[in-house]
Amino acid sequence: MATTKAVCLICSRATADKYCEYHCKSFDKVISGYASWKRALGDISWVDYLTKLLDLQETGSSIKDIIEKELNIQ
Numbered sequence: 773m774a775t776t777k778a779v780c781l782i783c784s785r786a787t788a789d790k791y792c793e794y795h796c797k798s799f800d801k802v803i804s805g806y807a808s809w810k811r812a813l814g815d816i817s818w819v820d821y822l823t824k825l826l827d828l829q830e831t832g833s834s835i836k837d838i839i840e841k842e843l844n845i846q
């Protein structure tokens with residue numbers, strides 16, 4: 773087996789992707805949120821979107837973990 777063992781960038785659980793199953797779900801929410809923000813607000817960059825989302829009180833902590841990680845990757 774030549775598969776590389778990977779761990780979630782946030783919680784270090786073993787994963788086949790950059791995020792574990794749990795954080796993948798949060799990441800999917802961030803992605804789908806971006807699509808609806810673009811529909812509502814027109815052109816907004818990924819980084820602007822993430823920054824604004826991070827400032828919202830209603831953004832959950834697992835989502836904020838994702839956002840902080842994504843902003844570091846940029």
Ligand SMILES: [Zn+2]
Pocket residue numbers: 780781782783784785791792793794795
């Ligand atoms: Zn994780």
